[in-house]
Amino acid sequence: MKSRSRFAIALTLAVALGGWLIWTSIGGSMETYTSPAGLVKSDGTTYRLNGKVAPGSPADAAERAQTAAGLRFVVRDKERPSVTVPVVYRGSVPDAFKDGREIVVTGHMENGVFQAERGTLITLCPSKFMQEAAEQGKQMPGGVPKDSTGT
Amino acid sequence: MTLVGRAALLLAFAAALYAVGAALWSRRKGRREFLASAERGVWAVFAATTTSVVVMWTLLLSDRFDVADVAGYSNRTLGWRYKITALWGSQAGSLLLWMWFLSIAAVLVVITNRKRNRALMPVVVAVLMGIAVFFTSVLSFITSPFETVSPVPADGRGLNPLLQNPYMESHPPLLYVGYVGLSIPFAFAIAALVTRRLDSTWITSIRRWTILSWMFLTIGIILGSRWAYEELGWGGYWAWDPVENAALMPWLVATAFLHSVMVQERRGMLRIWNMVLVILTFTLALFGTFLTRSGILSSVHAFGESTLGPYFLALIVVVLAGSFALLISRLSALRSENSLESYISREAIFLYNNLLLVGLAFAVFWGTMFPVLSEAVQGQKITVGQGFFNQVAAPIGLALLFFTGVGPLIPWRKASPRELRRRFAWPLVIAAIAVIPALYFAQEGAHWWAAAAIVLGAFTIACIIGEFWRGMKVRHQLGGISWPGALGQLLTRNRRRYGGYIVHLGVVSIIVAIACQGAFSTQGDLALRTGQTGEVAGYQFTNEGGTRSRDDHKMSVGVALGVSEGGNRFATLNPGVDVFTAQMQRSSEVAVDTSPFRDVYVVLVGLTPDGLARISVFINPMMMWIWVGGIVMVLGSLIAVWPSRRRREAVAPAAAGADGRVRE
Numbered sequence: 001m002k003s004r005s006r007f008a009i010a011l012t013l014a015v016a017l018g019g020w021l022i023w024t025s026i027g028g029s030m031e032t033y034t035s036p037a038g039l040v041k042s043d044g045t046t047y048r049l050n051g052k053v054a055p056g057s058p059a060d061a062a063e064r065a066q067t068a069a070g071l072r073f074v075v076r077d078k079e080r081p082s083v084t085v086p087v088v089y090r091g092s093v094p095d096a097f098k099d100g101r102e103i104v105v106t107g108h109m110e111n112g113v114f115q116a117e118r119g120t121l122i123t124l125c126p127s128k129f130m131q132e133a134a135e136q137g138k139q140m141p142g143g144v145p146k147d148s149t150g151t
Numbered sequence: 152m153t154l155v156g157r158a159a160l161l162l163a164f165a166a167a168l169y170a171v172g173a174a175l176w177s178r179r180k181g182r183r184e185f186l187a188s189a190e191r192g193v194w195a196v197f198a199a200t201t202t203s204v205v206v207m208w209t210l211l212l213s214d215r216f217d218v219a220d221v222a223g224y225s226n227r228t229l230g231w232r233y234k235i236t237a238l239w240g241s242q243a244g245s246l247l248l249w250m251w252f253l254s255i256a257a258v259l260v261v262i263t264n265r266k267r268n269r270a271l272m273p274v275v276v277a278v279l280m281g282i283a284v285f286f287t288s289v290l291s292f293i294t295s296p297f298e299t300v301s302p303v304p305a306d307g308r309g310l311n312p313l314l315q316n317p318y319m320e321s322h323p324p325l326l327y328v329g330y331v332g333l334s335i336p337f338a339f340a341i342a343a344l345v346t347r348r349l350d351s352t353w354i355t356s357i358r359r360w361t362i363l364s365w366m367f368l369t370i371g372i373i374l375g376s377r378w379a380y381e382e383l384g385w386g387g388y389w390a391w392d393p394v395e396n397a398a399l400m401p402w403l404v405a406t407a408f409l410h411s412v413m414v415q416e417r418r419g420m421l422r423i424w425n426m427v428l429v430i431l432t433f434t435l436a437l438f439g440t441f442l443t444r445s446g447i448l449s450s451v452h453a454f455g456e457s458t459l460g461p462y463f464l465a466l467i468v469v470v471l472a473g474s475f476a477l478l479i480s481r482l483s484a485l486r487s488e489n490s491l492e493s494y495i496s497r498e499a500i501f502l503y504n505n506l507l508l509v510g511l512a513f514a515v516f517w518g519t520m521f522p523v524l525s526e527a528v529q530g531q532k533i534t535v536g537q538g539f540f541n542q543v544a545a546p547i548g549l550a551l552l553f554f555t556g557v558g559p560l561i562p563w564r565k566a567s568p569r570e571l572r573r574r575f576a577w578p579l580v581i582a583a584i585a586v587i588p589a590l591y592f593a594q595e596g597a598h599w600w601a602a603a604a605i606v607l608g609a610f611t612i613a614c615i616i617g618e619f620w621r622g623m624k625v626r627h628q629l630g631g632i633s634w635p636g637a638l639g640q641l642l643t644r645n646r647r648r649y650g651g652y653i654v655h656l657g658v659v660s661i662i663v664a665i666a667c668q669g670a671f672s673t674q675g676d677l678a679l680r681t682g683q684t685g686e687v688a689g690y691q692f693t694n695e696g697g698t699r700s701r702d703d704h705k706m707s708v709g710v711a712l713g714v715s716e717g718g719n720r721f722a723t724l725n726p727g728v729d730v731f732t733a734q735m736q737r738s739s740e741v742a743v744d745t746s747p748f749r750d751v752y753v754v755l756v757g758l759t760p761d762g763l764a765r766i767s768v769f770i771n772p773m774m775m776w777i778w779v780g781g782i783v784m785v786l787g788s789l790i791a792v793w794p795s796r797r798r799r800e801a802v803a804p805a806a807a808g809a810d811g812r813v814r815e
Contacts, residue, residue: 018510028538029535030533030535030536032534033534060757062737065756093756
């Protein structure tokens, strides 16, 4: 019986240690997922900004993102297209980046400009895009061929 | 043609429904003959599903663009190989593939259990066919792969160029084989619970299934990483993306299960825990499919949001609630036969390994679901970055590495200090020697955990080699067998044990490579005009001229780069970019020079008309060892599952005796 209670203590300790590890790690890496309309604080809060690339993004986006000046483009709110925010980004640009594409990028607000962290730009191809394609009369139900396969 | 496909799926649905009913009915007194009927039902499900898969492939190969999934994922210029691949490009198609694998697995279970486990089989068949009922009904009534469109388009949209890659061709089916395979241990566990036959018979019957599905899951995950590395062009191979995590979680829990079953077989302990692990593994496999299909999380891997989420969620809830209710009702029959005698014993190490693996799976689950949970609780979607996952996985991975080395050397029940000193002397010496290079590396980047991985890796490899050495020595000295002969005997006579050690070697290779890549990789951007040379991390890159070309469906640019180190030119790399005109989709073609110590990985970012090439260079140390480790893991698993003649003879009569019904 004694060994059993000792085992219980050991187990509790292990679980507590694991919980502590998760807790401290989570605290250090939280990012608020938001749309351009939700970007309010410019106090250094880290945001994961989700929205669409507004028309007029440079065609040579990948190359600009390598220059010191960085890639500048505008992200538009998915629900409220009138709300936009300018973004400055450096690092690798996914192949799928272009006007109208939904993106997620991590960074913070500074003087009304979203300063993105290096290499955090991700593109998404959600179902909305299919509807757009359908509305534009492309009569294709499948929409963009989606990666629907696994990792 | 589409009608045939739909009819076949409906038939599969009906047959699966019948098989569930007949299998359960056969459990009643005097109705045993219905089990044979249920098993024929399994065959019917297999035949019908195969028919609909063949129909789908025929449609894809014959460019029938009146079918939505053909129009959406294929086109005339696509090669026949990718037309076959396009089956799992679409959502309905990938579910069809899943269902097909399930029907194959169910048939294999029926064949291999004709004479064994007759008491378990009714429930096993009912569970497997119950899952089949779910998939066939989704395929028949909610998202059919045979949906047609009008007007019929002249050509299809084609397969996403990112998916036109050999790794992407093979990795989803392999992952699915793994997922589906995990439903077999689950079915047997439920059957053992329902029939109260809770001895170790069910565990031995599924041993091979578990290892094989685990192996396929491993291959699937590794090929997926390989695809990300070669195709996505960001220099990395793993990003803790929800979709990646979805495959990792069941893998982690299945790994825990593979180890803890040995404790049950040997010592009759951890019986409840094993049940929990089997149920969790299967639920996580379903959850993985749910994650990728529901669109509740945003992922790099861009899945379309679909309407399937609620159905999968319902299935998961039913499976979880049902299994755990059943488990609780059988708790009293699952008492442990023994208790832990010492904290330094094989079973204790297995327990630590289990806690770590399940803990890591839990952390990954927590991190993946955090946005959803925080939105539900706080109303604000908070995501956790890759930092979280790395921070949690690094110490747990290191601890796992340590136990990988220690575990096999510690005897069951209780270890004597003298024995421990003798067995660990050499590994400790080797680890001490490894400290020197490890400290040297750690100084450069101040990454203590990479240094720890190197030291622990050396220690673990020494432990494993020691195990082989001791086994070979006994055979060599007592049996008078040559050294290579002794090694061959070890591998053929005790397949699971030594196959397992080989898997461990692969794991060491992967963990050390991951740590080194994570700590010591360097990245640099260069802008080079023709003839110019730039340097990243001691490597010189010379722009030797760009190329431009275009054909029917793509425009391509490329650049030739001479790569040298210290004046010694060792490679020419040709990174490029293709722009597919049909979708206006860019696709980077990275160029990699691999050597045992490092990959030189180059992405062409852009090439201006006047010849200015912008490139991104990644120097990834030890990358090759991730892929080598993967191959070693697969080889080890194959050795572990390979049927040995001796065992088959030994197991067959025992198994026949253990189930009561066959001889009656």
